[in-house]
Structures are given as structure tokens and as C-alpha cells.
Amino acid sequence: MISYPTLPSSVSRRSNGLPVNSVSIALALGCILAGGGLQALTFNLAFSIIGVVLGVLVLLSLKMCNSWQRALVLRAGKIQGLRGPGLFLIIPFVDQVTEVVDQRIRTVPVHTRQTLTRDTTPVDVDAVVFWMVHDPLRAITELDDYEGSVSMVALTTLREVVSSSDLAVLLEDRRRIDDQLRDLIEVKTREWGVTVQAVEIRDVQLPDNLQDAMSRQAQAERERAARVTLASAERAVAVELAAAAKTYEASPIALQILQINRVFEMNKNRGTTILMPTTMADAMGSATAFAAAVQAATQTDSEAPSV
Known part of the structure; x- marks a missing residue:
């Protein structure tokens, strides 16, 4: 079944008017209290009525916008412009704040x-x-x-x-x-x-099937790279072994010494017995004698007094 996209949802920050602010409330209460005080002094009810009327007019005419708000004022249906931020006056029952726009991101x-x-x-x-x-x-x-x-x-x-x-x-x-x-x-x-x-x-x-296919492709690529790396390492090892073979071919005694070293490394930790053919043992013996002779000659030279 085809899934159609839905409209993105956003929190509306539009307002069709401004709430009563604390400044207008304070001024309106001041007008009402002043009218009541004058009535108490003069015993004239007209002061209280005037105070109430002024308080209502202050509530209706004094508006306030925050720093990030702008208010659209209409006068008898015609645009008077934007007001705000801060306090501003409108004519009650003639002017109307229809929209308040939030200018934040x-x-x-x-x-x-x-x-x-x-x-x-x-x-x-x-x-x-x-x-x-x-x-x-x-x-x-x-x-x-x-x-x-x-x-x-x-x-x-x-x-x-x-x-x-x-x-x-x-x-x-x-x-x-x-x-x-x-x-x-x-x-x-x-x-x-x-x-x-x-x-x-x-x-x-x-989609899930595409994710599986991409995962298998990535795994295959990693496996191919690993095999290429292994082949490169084996090729480098082969080159080194070929060079070593040429060295051992030119010096049979060096090969025999290598064999003795390998036998020693195999036997030093495990304590095992190794059986070797007689010809191989004889060859190792001559190599051992040669190595001992070289070592003795080296020590003799080092112990000889200097002139």
C-alpha cells in the first residue's frame, strides 16, 4: 500500500491579539483608586465613575509587545502599520490588533x-x-x-x-x-x-533488503581488501626468502648454522628428543666445529697483549 507523506507539524506562534499587560493593569487600578479617593473626599459619585471609565480606557488602549514581537494594527479595517516592541497606544473600539508575529528563529x-x-x-x-x-x-x-x-x-x-x-x-x-x-x-x-x-x-x-545488500557488499569489499593485503605480504615474504636462499647457497656453513639454531629453538623449552640422519648430524658437527674455531680465534685476538 502506498504511503503518502503527511504535512509537517509545527507549533504555532501566531496570536490574534495581545494579552492585558501589567503596566496597563497598574495604571487602570491607579485611576480607579484615585476616583474612589476623590469620591471619599468630596462625596461625589461622579469621580468614581470617571475613575472606572479611565481605567477601562487604559486597559483597552495601552498595549505592549515583547522584544521579539510585532503587532499589526488596523484602524477601521485599514492597515496602520506595525507596532512594537514595547508600549504603544491604540484608539479603543476603532483600532484593532489583529496579528502578533514572533520574529524568533x-x-x-x-x-x-x-x-x-x-x-x-x-x-x-x-x-x-x-x-x-x-x-x-x-x-x-x-x-x-x-x-x-x-x-x-x-x-x-x-x-x-x-x-x-x-x-x-x-x-x-x-x-x-x-x-x-x-x-x-x-x-x-x-x-x-x-x-x-x-x-x-x-x-x-x-529499505531492509537494501540495507542487507549494502552490508553484504561492504563485507565482500573488506574481504577482498584483506585477501589483497595477504597476497602482498606473501609476495614480499617470497622475495625475502629468495634472497635468503641465494645467501645460503653461497655459504653452506651459514645454512648449517641456521639449522643448528632451529634445532636449538625447538628443543630448549620442550625438552624433546630429535632424531636426525647421520649425514645431517655430521654436517652440523663440522659447522659447530667451524663456529667454535671462529669463536676461539676471536677470543685469542681479544686476549693478545697490545704492543
């Missing part, structure tokens, strides 16, 4: 399922898009839902790039794919007042 996860690459390999790709609103007025007035539009553009662009790339490129050259995705998405969203900071591919999932 946001992340949108993008998931594609069973997307065919250029070499017809189905893959599942997960990516993250980092973006921000650099022009809140255009983002609000030109798009009904700029967050959903960015998500849709990121999804379709990711599918296009995956479909036009080989599997090897997706697995080995992710940095170039990330840059290509960022450029393509930004071209489409720049006119909306949205800037794409970066795109990062988090994971590329392959």
Missing part, C-alpha cells in the same frame, strides 16, 4: 515517506528547516497562513531534491544537499517576508 520538521531517488530507490528522509519572519507586514498581508505555507514549500522542495538525486549523493554529500534545499526554499519564501536560515537532513532510512 523557528524550526519545522519535514518528513517524506517512500520517496524514489533518481536511481529508483525508495527512501524515507527526515529534515529540519530553520526559518524566521524578517518582514512581518508582508507575511501577514500576503499569506493567509505563512507557517503552513513554509511547511508545504519545505516538504515539496525536499521531495523534489530527493527525486533528482542519487542515493549515493544523499548518503555521502549531505552538506551540499542541505545548502541546495536552503537555497531553493528561500527563493520561494523570500517574497513572503520569510528567511530560511538553514536546512539539515537528520536521517535517511533505507
